[in-house]
Amino acid sequence: MSGVRPTPDPNGVDDLAKYPEAGLHETLDFRIVERSEGRAVGELVIDRRHANRNGSLHGGVLSAMIDSVGSCAGLYCPYPGRIRRCMTISLTVNFTGIAREGRVRAVGTLVNAGRSSFTAAVEVRAENGALAGHGIATYRYFRGSEKPEGEPIAYDDDREA
């Protein structure tokens, strides 16, 4: 073994502050509110920005929530200063209800994690508990993100626009 071995948080906490809600999350005001081993939760309060022509939550927004929360369910990383990354390979969403207002909550569960890819299932419910949609997605880990230790955070401030 060489170099300094990363040490996990003693309580197994994956600090939400490590993950800035940038880009699309910021655009949609969508937040990840829980990240634990094999599970993640995201929330969004419906407003006009999210509406389709019928005035309800656009299916694409629901798909985006499922994509994000599913990925987080497989990226648990209780190591300060380190994160794990992945990319989506496939995503299937079934729309079961119409959400018009209030807080919608997406709960993602890790179904299986292999060496290089993982699958997560996500349910999205309206405030009254009604199922708005559910989905299943498969992701591939970035190289270096396969294990819980993940990789050191390197937020690229020099990222191309």
Add this chain to the structure above:
Amino acid sequence: MSEQAYDPRTAPPYPLQKTLGYEITRWEPGFARVEADVQECHQNVQGIPHGGVYAVLMDTAAAFCGTFTEPGQPSVRVMTLSLTLNFVGAMQGTRMIADARRVGGGKSVFFSEVTLTDETGALIATASATMRYRKKTNARIAGAGA
């Protein structure tokens, strides 16, 4: 209840369309194209478009490819029942182009096949969608090919 004629190419953007800045550039019997330039507000933490943005564009195209009506005819509305996406490649360019074709269906349900490419022709994602016409509008579908 009849609605005014609606043409997504020229209609004022609906709320999410405004939020994410996409356009419906082609709308024909059995076909629709939705386009957007990549913007910072579409990115994920890796600085590339979030898969959810691809989902929005492809879902939108999948819906509009089954709703064409002739000018003056009442508009048709649909909702998505199911959407399956495969993310097959990385973007090379800066403009996302979702092309959807209606591949069958009937008076209440139809199916769409969608591809997402960029202006260089690189294939980024494919999708299959199942859509349902909303009640009251289902009998007026023009050009429902296949």
